[in-house]
Amino acid sequence: MTNSTTDAPGQRPVGVAVLGHGTVGAEVVRIIRDDASDLRERIGAPLELRGIAVRDLSYDRGVPAELLTTDAEALITRDDVDIVVELIGGIDLPRTLVRAALDAGKSVVTANKALLAAYTGELAESAESHNVDLYFEAAVAGAIPVIRPLTQSLAGDRVDRVVGIVNGTTNFILSAMDETGADYAETLAEAGRLGYAEADPTADVEGFDAAAKAAILASIAFHTRVTANDVYREGISNITAADLTSARALNCTIKLLALCERVTGPDGKDRVSARVYPALVPREHPLSTVSGAFNAVVVEAQSAGRLMFYGQGAGGAPTASAVMGDVVMAARNRVQGGRGPRESRYAKLEIAPMSDIMTRYYVNLQVADRAGVLSAVAAEFATRGVSISAVRQEGAGESARLVVVTHRATDRALADTVAALDKLESVIAVTSVLRLEGSAE
Incomplete structure (x- = not known):
């Protein structure tokens, strides 16, 4: 005799509705249909596809026509649907559909980071009140398991910092610029030709x-609701080939980083900082080796120390893998009568203003090639308490440049320094200001 749920006769199937049949949706549908036997064993009951909501029924999608519908609202409220998988994208329509599904007592799996970054609180409260699951592993870093380790494996630890490369398009562009010496526009065009960049790449290259994703990671890591509006953001569109050349001279590369960390406020209390910007990363740092369209996230916790998660951060199959992991978890909970982790927001930490954040800086100046320039520049840094770690001159004559690397300083102090440098007669232009992350200094 056995107590295994897989051997229980007549176990009620778990019904799944999929919203969207694009690259990821099609792969999710394929897995549900092709791997039905294995999924049944893992879940303890059959996993059955009830329907697929699409915008257009006019062309062949390779699935039985009776599974397709344009009426998403009717599909998600069907009595035989237990789990709704939202893969539409955007915010307004998915918010309406996901909220309706949760309110109808359906568990929801989504890969929609924009939706979660804006409305996690609202959706989590609905899931809580209706005793259902809201899972979103695929919303950050594709196939890389990051959400579940933060919510479960590290639930008994204190996370102090999460930093990562979470956008494959920008990482491809910066990696290619570093490796080939090409400029931003040329590399962006190549990314588009290879399918790494959208026709409108704004959401990627400007850091949105x-x-x-940073808002989602910060919310989970620090038990505080953080929205995309709380995240300081800069993109990579102003990065030049000269910046990469200077970075190489400093034994660094440049990466678009998402950084989430606990910082101490003036009152001695913890605050949350969440920010996205291109930064110099030393070659010895593990994130410097993440190239192409790959993603990586480093988590620093008090007891566990430094943990790194690396892999494919986008694409149909990798993202579908993360989605299906969530589907299996939600289905198991349905069969066994349990629930996944609830939203944890007990800490309610304040958001630290960017002006208070301390880091190191790289400042590239085009200057007049004459005596006294260096001392005038150094004086402006010293006046505002920004200590200089290294200075290097590049070129001569009209192309003379000073590259200044600072010790740690506040964003406010550096901004004031740059404003003062812009007014110096000997400074023709402040051409680049980048942060330096991952250094021991």
Whole structure:
């Protein structure tokens, strides 16, 4: 005799509705249909596809026509649907559908980082009140398991910092610029030809995508609701080939980083900082080796120390893998009568203003090639309490440049320094200001 749920006769199937049949949706549907036997064993009951909501029924999608519908609202409220998988993208329509599904007592799996970065609180409260699951592993870093380790494996630890490369498009562009010496526009065009960049790449290259993911990571890591509006954001569109050349001279590369960390406020209390920007990363740092369209996230916890998660951060199959992991978890909970982790927001930490954040800086100046320039520049840094770690001159004559690397200083102090440098007669232009992350200094 056995107590295994897989051997229980007549176990009620778990019904799944999929919203969207794009690259990821099609792969999720394929897995549900092709791997039905294995999924049944893992879950303890059959996993059955009830329907697929699409915008257009006019062309062949390779699935039985009776599974397709344009009426998503009717599909998600069907009595035989237990789990709704939202893969539409955008915010307004998915918010309406996901909220309706949760309110109808359906568990929801989504890969929609923009939706979660704006409305996690609202959706989590609905899931809580209706005793259902809201899972979103695929919303950050594709196939890389990051959400579940933060919510479960590290639930008994204190996370102090999460930093990562969470956007494959920008990492491909910066990696290619570093390796080939090409400029930003040329590399962006190549990313588009290879399918790494969208026709409108704004969400990626200006950091909006990474900022949404940073908001999700910060919310989970620090038990505080953080939205995309709380995340300081800069993109990579102003990065030049000269910046990469200077970075190489400093034994660094440049990466678009999402950084989430606990910082101490003036009152001695913990605050949350969430920010996205391109930064110099020393070659010895593990994130410097993440190239192409790959993603990586480093978590620093008090007891566990430094943990690194690395892999494919986008694409149909990798993202579908993360989605299906959530589907299996939600289905198991349905069969066994349990629930996954609830939203944890007990800490309610304040958001630290960017002006108070301390880091190191790289400042590239085009200057007049004459005596006294260095002392005038150094004086402006010293006046505002920004200590200089290293200075290097590049070129001569009209192309003379000073590259200044600072010790740690506040964003406010550095901004005031840059404003003062802009007014110096000997400074023709402040051409680049980048942060330096991952250094021991």
